[in-house]
Amino acid sequence: MVTKREVKSSVKDENLIEKRREQMIRGAVNLFKEKGFHRATTREIAKAAGFSIGTLYEYIRTKEDVLYLVCDSIYNEVHDRLSALPIQEGTVDGLRVAINQYYHLIDDMSDEFLVMYQESKSLPKDALQYVLKKEMEMVALFENLLEMCAKSGELRISEDEVGIAAHHIVVQGQMWAFRRWALHRSYTIETYIRVQTDQLFKGVIG
Structure with a gap:
């Protein structure tokens, strides 16, 4: 079983931890996109986040902790947005709504997905x-929707095809982040x- 990684902090105030880490994530995403993870320093991350290197180390222990927080924040946002949708189970319209919301999320967080x-x-x-486990959970959200559509008879898709179709939805959405530099000219x-x-x-x- 893969468990959530603990990012240790010397600060006890959970609200302050969340606030500071959100600042870190925003600063780190821009920095990692510009310089890459290995070339960026923790001092630069602190500066990009708007506080001192000493303050940074009150909330994380390593530079890898910051990268982990970036990744985890993406999956949390995907889960929060999709699980909150008033989707009518087993319908193609419900699946379309989920795809629309997921692709808009990628548009909103394209830099985070790239990093x-x-x-x-x-x-x-x-x-x-x-x-990687969180990535597969994201795919599973669409597998469940596809399976419900198949059971309701709205989609003619075999059990063997569901997994591929779910991966297709996820990857085609992420392509907007990777290829937007070219796609935005036409779309x-x-x-x-x-x-x-x-x-x-x-x-x-056809």
Whole structure:
């Protein structure tokens, strides 16, 4: 069983810990995107977050802790947004709503997704295993929706195809973060979502 990594802090105030770590995440994302994880220093992370190196070390112990917090914050946001959706179970419309919300989340957090996939290999083994587990939980959200649509008869998809389709939804959403530099010339996020969902449900040959 993969357990959540504990990021130790010498501060006891949970609200303050959350606030400072959010500042760290915002500062680190911009820094890691610009310089890469290995070239960025903890002193630069502290400066980007708006506080001293001494304050930084009150809330984390290593630079890898900061990268882990970036990754964990993404999955938490995905889970929070999708689990809060008033989705009608077992319907294609409900699946479309979930895809729309997920792709908009990627649009909102494109820098975070870029950093996560470029730099997560630098995480310690236990932290990387946790991050990969959270990735699979994200895929499982769409597997469940696809399975419900299949059971209701709204989608003709076999059990063997559900997993691939779920991965397809997740990866095609993330492509907006990786390829937006080229895609934004022809697509808005809304048109991108429409094209991707149409191709998912209708295919590209027919």
